[in-house]
Amino acid sequence: MSDLLQIKRLLRRPQFLAAAKGVSEARGAVVIQRLERGDGSPHIGLGFTATKKVGGAVVRNRAKRRLREAARAMLAQHGVPGSDYVFIARMGTTERAWDRLLDDVKSTLTRLATPRHDRGAPKPSHARAPSGQDRQNP
Structure with a gap:
């Protein structure tokens, strides 16, 4: 992406x-919601x-500051133009090592950028064994 983002x-x-009505993904210390x-x-x-x-006001503000910096570092490369993103702090956001937090944000943004049909779709309900027949009797 260009620097003019x-x-x-x-x-x-x-x-x-x-x-919140868009798609969301959670990884480690962050949840990111994306609406096209x-x-x-x-x-x-x-x-x-x-x-x-997450904690008191001091902890919440620290978590949001860390997410802002992580977003600044990753959004230019992994964000999708024409979208709105909401970063939601989780309990471990303030204690998470910086490189792991960046990895969480990067992998979540990458996952959100892939079209829905390319993601690992859940198996159809008819593919599961009927109740009670999923275990073999000894």
Whole structure:
């Protein structure tokens, strides 16, 4: 991608709620939600959040700062123009080693960039053995 990638921050609740309706992936210390806007604009929307489960205000702010830096490092190479991304901090975000956090973000962004039909689709329900017949009797 070019260095002219334009990133706009998501600031309003409806933007975050819209992104939640897209696809999401979780890896290690981060969950990333992606919504393809389809509005023709090539910019990337970017938002960050951390719930109170993560910790107090100091811990949540530290987690979001780390996610912002990880997004800055990885989004230019692995982000999809015309999409909104929401990075959600998990419990281990503040303690995660920096290189592992970057790896989590990179692998999650890469996974989200692949089209849905290319991902490992779940097996159809008819492929499973009927209840009670999945174990062999000795």
